[in-house]
Amino acid sequence: xxxxxxxxxxxxxxxxxxxxxxSIILLGEDVGSRGGVFLASDGLIDEFxxxxxxxxxxxxxxxxxxxxxTAVNGMRPIAEIQFADFVWPAINxxxxxxxxxxxxxxxxxxxxxxxxxxxxxxxxGGLYHSQSIEVxxxxxxxxxVVAPATPYDAKGLLASAIRSDDPVIVLEHKRTxxxxxxxxxxxxxxxxxxxxxxxxxxTDLTIFTYGLMLHYALQAAEMATAAEIDVEVLDLRTLRPLxxxxxxxxxxxxxxxxxxxxxxxxVSISSEVAAIIGERCFFDLDGPITRLGxxxxxxxxxxxxxEAAFMPSPEKILAAITKLxxx
Amino acid sequence: MVLSRYLDERVWLLNRQGKAAIAxxxxxxxxxxxxxxxxxxxxxxxxxxxxxxFTAMLALGTEPEEMLRGFLAKETEPMSAAKQxxxxxxxPRVDLFNFSNVIATQLPQAAGVALADKLRGSDxxxxxxxxxxxxxxxxxxxxxxxxxxHKLPVIFFCENNRYAISVPLxxxxxxxxxxxxxxxxGFPGVQVDGTDVIAVHxxxxxxxxxxxAGDGPTLIEAxxxxxxxxxxxxxxxxxxxxxxxxxxxERDPLRITSDVLxxxxxxxxxxxxxxxxxxxxxxxxxxxxxxxxxxxGVETMFDHILNDSDRNAEVFRNA
Numbered sequence: 001x002x003x004x005x006x007x008x009x010x011x012x013x014x015x016x017x018x019x020x021x022x023s024i025i026l027l028g029e030d031v032g033s034r035g036g037v038f039l040a041s042d043g044l045i046d047e048f049x050x051x052x053x054x055x056x057x058x059x060x061x062x063x064x065x066x067x068x069x070t071a072v073n074g075m076r077p078i079a080e081i082q083f084a085d086f087v088w089p090a091i092n093x094x095x096x097x098x099x100x101x102x103x104x105x106x107x108x109x110x111x112x113x114x115x116x117x118x119x120x121x122x123x124x125g126g127l128y129h130s131q132s133i134e135v136x137x138x139x140x141x142x143x144x145v146v147a148p149a150t151p152y153d154a155k156g157l158l159a160s161a162i163r164s165d166d167p168v169i170v171l172e173h174k175r176t177x178x179x180x181x182x183x184x185x186x187x188x189x190x191x192x193x194x195x196x197x198x199x200x201x202x203t204d205l206t207i208f209t210y211g212l213m214l215h216y217a218l219q220a221a222e223m224a225t226a227a228e229i230d231v232e233v234l235d236l237r238t239l240r241p242l243x244x245x246x247x248x249x250x251x252x253x254x255x256x257x258x259x260x261x262x263x264x265x266x267v268s269i270s271s272e273v274a275a276i277i278g279e280r281c282f283f284d285l286d287g288p289i290t291r292l293g294x295x296x297x298x299x300x301x302x303x304x305x306x307e308a309a310f311m312p313s314p315e316k317i318l319a320a321i322t323k324l325x326x327x
Numbered sequence: 328m329v330l331s332r333y334l335d336e337r338v339w340l341l342n343r344q345g346k347a348a349i350a351x352x353x354x355x356x357x358x359x360x361x362x363x364x365x366x367x368x369x370x371x372x373x374x375x376x377x378x379x380x381f382t383a384m385l386a387l388g389t390e391p392e393e394m395l396r397g398f399l400a401k402e403t404e405p406m407s408a409a410k411q412x413x414x415x416x417x418x419p420r421v422d423l424f425n426f427s428n429v430i431a432t433q434l435p436q437a438a439g440v441a442l443a444d445k446l447r448g449s450d451x452x453x454x455x456x457x458x459x460x461x462x463x464x465x466x467x468x469x470x471x472x473x474x475x476x477h478k479l480p481v482i483f484f485c486e487n488n489r490y491a492i493s494v495p496l497x498x499x500x501x502x503x504x505x506x507x508x509x510x511x512x513g514f515p516g517v518q519v520d521g522t523d524v525i526a527v528h529x530x531x532x533x534x535x536x537x538x539x540a541g542d543g544p545t546l547i548e549a550x551x552x553x554x555x556x557x558x559x560x561x562x563x564x565x566x567x568x569x570x571x572x573x574x575x576x577e578r579d580p581l582r583i584t585s586d587v588l589x590x591x592x593x594x595x596x597x598x599x600x601x602x603x604x605x606x607x608x609x610x611x612x613x614x615x616x617x618x619x620x621x622x623x624g625v626e627t628m629f630d631h632i633l634n635d636s637d638r639n640a641e642v643f644r645n646a
Contacts, residue, residue, distance in 0.1 A: 096429055
């Protein structure tokens with residue numbers, strides 16, 4: 001099984017899916033000859049041509065609005081938003097429009113579209129190349145939101161997104177693109193949307209997380225073995241719908257829940273996970289549901305010391321593990 | 328056009344009776360909508376409408392009962408199963424749709440619909456309608472720019488009635504016409520009198536021909552009169568001058584069209600009366616039928632959220 005980076009898995013999945021299905025097209029800024037600013041579509045224009053790999057004008061609302069139009073007329077578009085920070089002009093076409101196409105037409109029209117969005121920080125991206133934007137999409141009925149953190153999950157979830165008959169937002173943490181490597185089978189496979197995965201089994205407490213923080217959580221869990229704390233790490237993988245059963249099962253079994261995210265905590269994914277655990281696991285808990293996230297300031301400062309102070313880290317997660325384990 | 332007028336009037340009456348929650352009227356827009364649709368091919372073309380396309384809906388074969396089910400939100404409403412406002416959703420027989428109330432979102436979508444046709448080599452044309460207010464939206468610019476770049480088979484059809492709710496044209500734009508903007512996108516823009524069925528038909532036919540030939544988009548601006556307030560919730564005496572209101576009926580497309588036909592001996596008084604009495608009866612029958620129909624039950628509010636019905640049930644009934 002070959003080892004790949006996340007970005008390689010993304011590229012090869014799009015390539016394989018486009019070979020499989022002629023109705024799949026790519027749209028986005030610089031996705032053609034440039035191959036995307038992260039090279040997610042590197043070489044695809046050479047294989048599939050300008051009709052299927054479309055360099056769009058620099059206008060996010062029309063990238064998503066045009067993609068939606070092609071989707072309701074027989075295509076399966078994959079729209080790329082260059083950075084999550086630039087998605088706001090397109091929110092209307094995604095949250096306002098695409099999410100409600102099936103519901104608002106009584107099932108007569110569907111929008112089988114994928115929107116890939118590189119998000120997240122820790123890359124010296126400052127306020128406008130670091131944002132986490134998942135909450136708005138995850139709040140929206142009619143959308144699915146996936147956030148794969150490994151090359152294996154990136155391939156399986158992207159394939160599921162492309163094959164879905166409804167709009168799916170695929171959030172790719174840009175720091176994982178080249179940092180994270182893993183084995184990826186060459187044959188095609190899909191991972192169901194809405195299924196979390198235990199990435200590290202444990203007995204003393206569970207960390208619930210996603211994206212880049214999964215890797216920091218796994219490092220912190222390893223560090224915690226020195227103190228003989230056995231940490232389970234559950235990768236949410238899909239942010240809408242959340243895998244409520246997997247969350248409740250793990251929280252009930254270990255009795256302690258630590259939710260780690262890079263996004264600011266107020267009214268966020270961690271709020272929702274905490275609510276699920278509170279509602280379903282109250283009598284099984286041995287400690288307070290604990291959340292670890294950055295401070296409530298605009299994400300995230302450009303200068304290096306402040307960026308580092310903003311981001312959760314394995315060390316900060318270890319401190320939270322230790323505190324919760326002692327209760 | 329006559330049927331549209333009577334049905335439109337009935338809907339306002341049903342609103343005043345408390346039966347129709349909201350209505351936007353097409354009165355004054357009838358001629359332009361009929362003439363435009365007549366120049367297209369409903370068997371293959373696409374229509375992205377907005378909320379004032381009442382007459383266009385009828386011209387595309389929507390039955391009066393179906394229209395009324397939209398306004399009264401009845402169980403068998405065909406566009407959205409009564410989830411949405413009237414005229415929103417997707418038509419059951421032709422490719423006409425209107426996803427939302429948000430102004431101008433349909434323009435980039437229309438460019439996408441046309442792009443898919445172009446990629447497949449289809450000669451279908453996409454017609455997208457909008458008002459003068461929508462011309463100010465960023466989506467309008469983005470859509471026209473995209474369509475110009477790719478020479479898409481799309482007709483941008485602006486029904487300019489000079490008011491965006493209450494805001495008059497001179498506060499909407501610093502230029503005289505929407506059509507003149509087409510130059511900036513690299514395709515033709517034409518102005519036409521929207522009360523003149525022949526002029527609208529000719530302009531649309533030329534745009535359809537151009538689109539089918541692969542020569543790209545056209546922007547048509549039809550000037551029309553909005554004979555009623557923006558919606559049943561509006562009062563245009565608050566912002567239109569008494570003089571403006573007094574002169575509105577001079578631009579009533581029904582009277583203008585009927586006069587033209589009579590002058591050319593294409594319509595007799597007797598035929599005109601017959602058309603009116605037939606339309607009145609048709610509206611009465613439809614009203615009685617639909618008024619007696621039930622609303623959708625609560626259980627169908629969970630339908631059609633996502634394709635995966637099990638996932639729907641799990642996610643949303645748990646909530």
